[in-house]
Amino acid sequence: MAVMDRSYKRWDGDPMPHWQRLLVIPEHGLREVFKRKLVRFLYILSLLPSLMLLIAAFVTTHLDDLLALFPFLSELELDIGATAYHVFFRFQSFILFLLTLAGGPSLISRDLTNQALPLYLSKSLSRTDYVLGKGLVLLVLLAGASLLPLCTVYCLHWFWADSDWRSEYGWLLSSLLTSGGAKILFLTIFVLAISAYVRRARLAWVGLIGLFLLPWMCSRGFEEAARTRVAEVAAPKVLLSSIETWAFIDRQAARAISNKNPVEKAIAETHDLVESRRPAPLTMPVVFAALLGWLSAGLFAIYRKLRPVEVIG
Amino acid sequence: MAPVIQLQDLVVHLGSAPILKGLSCELAGPTIGLLGPNGAGKSTLIRSLLGFHDAAGGTARVLGLDPQGEARDIRSQVGYMPEHDSFISGQTAIRFVRYMAELHGLPTPEAMERAHEALFWVGLGEARYREVDGFSTGMKQRVKLAQAIVHSPSLVILDEPTNGLDPPGRARMLELVKELAATDGLTLLVSSHVMGDIETCADEVLILKEGRVARVHQLRAEREGDHRFLEIELVGDEAPFLHALNDLGLAHSRGTRQRLRVATQRDFPVAKIFQAALDAGVTVRSLVQREDTLREVFLDAMEVDVSANGGAA
Numbered sequence: 001m002a003v004m005d006r007s008y009k010r011w012d013g014d015p016m017p018h019w020q021r022l023l024v025i026p027e028h029g030l031r032e033v034f035k036r037k038l039v040r041f042l043y044i045l046s047l048l049p050s051l052m053l054l055i056a057a058f059v060t061t062h063l064d065d066l067l068a069l070f071p072f073l074s075e076l077e078l079d080i081g082a083t084a085y086h087v088f089f090r091f092q093s094f095i096l097f098l099l100t101l102a103g104g105p106s107l108i109s110r111d112l113t114n115q116a117l118p119l120y121l122s123k124s125l126s127r128t129d130y131v132l133g134k135g136l137v138l139l140v141l142l143a144g145a146s147l148l149p150l151c152t153v154y155c156l157h158w159f160w161a162d163s164d165w166r167s168e169y170g171w172l173l174s175s176l177l178t179s180g181g182a183k184i185l186f187l188t189i190f191v192l193a194i195s196a197y198v199r200r201a202r203l204a205w206v207g208l209i210g211l212f213l214l215p216w217m218c219s220r221g222f223e224e225a226a227r228t229r230v231a232e233v234a235a236p237k238v239l240l241s242s243i244e245t246w247a248f249i250d251r252q253a254a255r256a257i258s259n260k261n262p263v264e265k266a267i268a269e270t271h272d273l274v275e276s277r278r279p280a281p282l283t284m285p286v287v288f289a290a291l292l293g294w295l296s297a298g299l300f301a302i303y304r305k306l307r308p309v310e311v312i313g
Numbered sequence: 314m315a316p317v318i319q320l321q322d323l324v325v326h327l328g329s330a331p332i333l334k335g336l337s338c339e340l341a342g343p344t345i346g347l348l349g350p351n352g353a354g355k356s357t358l359i360r361s362l363l364g365f366h367d368a369a370g371g372t373a374r375v376l377g378l379d380p381q382g383e384a385r386d387i388r389s390q391v392g393y394m395p396e397h398d399s400f401i402s403g404q405t406a407i408r409f410v411r412y413m414a415e416l417h418g419l420p421t422p423e424a425m426e427r428a429h430e431a432l433f434w435v436g437l438g439e440a441r442y443r444e445v446d447g448f449s450t451g452m453k454q455r456v457k458l459a460q461a462i463v464h465s466p467s468l469v470i471l472d473e474p475t476n477g478l479d480p481p482g483r484a485r486m487l488e489l490v491k492e493l494a495a496t497d498g499l500t501l502l503v504s505s506h507v508m509g510d511i512e513t514c515a516d517e518v519l520i521l522k523e524g525r526v527a528r529v530h531q532l533r534a535e536r537e538g539d540h541r542f543l544e545i546e547l548v549g550d551e552a553p554f555l556h557a558l559n560d561l562g563l564a565h566s567r568g569t570r571q572r573l574r575v576a577t578q579r580d581f582p583v584a585k586i587f588q589a590a591l592d593a594g595v596t597v598r599s600l601v602q603r604e605d606t607l608r609e610v611f612l613d614a615m616e617v618d619v620s621a622n623g624g625a626a
Binding site: 123 | 322386404415418423464
């Protein structure tokens with residue numbers, strides 16, 4: 001008969017290095033997040049645009065080979081360039097926002113509700129380690145749902161495409177990374193900040209949506225009244241849109257003279273026309289500085305709230 | 314035995330309120346009791362030892378390390394069981410304890426193995442695949458104990474381990490604490506406001522009152538010692554009687570309710586004390602033999618005016 005020894009025994013093994021312990025939080029966090037059906041559904045949905053783009057990129061770059069098998073493809077007029085990537089990026093950004101709402105608000109709030117913070121911080125982990133671990137959950141989730149697949153598609157497209165396409169759209173990867181990176185970083189930090197202060201998921205949703213919509217509406221009102229766009233520094237939605245516009249449309253417009261694609265040329269011209277009727281936009285250094293200010297404020301808010309013990313006074 | 318905890322004029326403020334007001338003592342264990350009424354500063358002291366609160370003055374050393382600068386090293390050697398319910402929502406007991414072990418640096422296979430062992434040891438073997446959220450108070454206390462010991466710490470800090478437990482649960486928890494205390498190379502710091510708990514398991518007791526050291530009492534030495542206490546109530550001038558006690562080589566002090574406390578060997582004849590009283594011309598109204606139970610030590614300590622003398626270590 002087996003006898004179970006139930007006495008307390010010591011463990012004398014070698015512990016993992018510190019960096020490896022940091023990965024434990026995102027590993028467990030991602031597992032918890034993916035337990036939710038809504039997150040799984042949105043994650044799969046967010047991969048569809050990349051899949052469609054991949055198919056389109058493959059077809060356009062292998063048209064000659066495919067015509068033998070599928071003759072009807074000769075009537076296909078597909079031109080996968082910056083506009084296509086921008087459209088898919090925008091769709092993914094919307095899904096990304098929903099994914100953040102589904103997976104983010106409970107990341108820290110659940111630990112605060114269950115007073116789990118002393119458990120984390122009584123280990124050899126600092127507050128920075130904790131925030132980094134929780135942040136990595138969202139960073140991996142969001143980047144895995146948007147930036148990573150889209151960049152992979154771009155790299156494959158670049159590999160399949162001819163030298164003309166490569167020279168014309170070589171800048172797209174940096175645009176995807178800049179614009180997508182800014183969005184993911186902002187969403188991650190602010191969802192963590194909201195999660196640290198608001199313990200109910202629905203309130204957190206309202207907080208995040210409000211953070212995007214209210215300052216944007218106020219900045220538009222201020223623009224109408226004062227004919228200046230200075231107030232946009234306080235509107236994160238506008239700042240992120242400005243970065244996206246700069247990354248995709250402005251850089252594309254700069255190449256419009258030599259651009260062979262009439263659709264992209266028309267988009268650039270329309271954008272210029274719309275912008276010419278509004279006051280001068282913020283310059284990009286100001287936009288990036290304002291976004292950096294927002295991110296710093298978000299991190300400060302997180303650090304202010306996250307303590308191993310609540311101190312009132 | 315080298316001291317595990319050394320405090321030198323330790324002052325800790327929470328907000329603007331001073332909570333610990335100049336604690337000085339050395340505690341070697343192996344089982345240290347931390348006793349005091351609610352609000353005496355027990356939990357604050359524990360959190361300060363873990364580096365959660367900064368010292369406003371003085372120094373503390375835990376396992377020879379400074380909690381201010383070497384908190385990470387201390388925490389890697391400490392297992393902490395917080396006072397309040399602390400768990401990670403939505404996790405089974407085994408996942409929770411394994412997660413805590415991994416955060417302490419145990420590689421995943423070892424963490425899983427140790428989590429099973431720890432849960433069996435605390436008596437939750439059958440419940441280890443149930444979610445912690447649904448556990449009773451007693452089970453939650455035991456799962457907290459399991460996560461505190463899973464990584465084989467050198468020092469285990471138990472903050473009010475019997476809090477909220479019914480009598481059988483309390484007895485079971487104290488059994489576990491005693492078994493843990495018997496482990497070689499392990500020091501226990503048990504905080505409680507229940508004297509019986511501390512008396513059951515502690516070798517050395519630090520009694521706090523109003524954020525100051527009221528007394529450090531060696532319970533183990535007393536248990537093993539060959540002495541008893543006589544509590545004497547006198548009528549008449551005490552001075553000649555005290556002189557006579559000194560001549561007999563008996564230590565004495567002022568006990569509760571102004572009674573005289575005299576320490577004697579167990580086989581010391583009481584008749585000699587009556588004779589000394591007769592010779593000194595005082596009347597012995599009562600003479601009671603007492604074991605110096607923790608209750609009396611505690612009541613004594615509570616009568617000490619700690620604010621006047623800055624603590625009596």
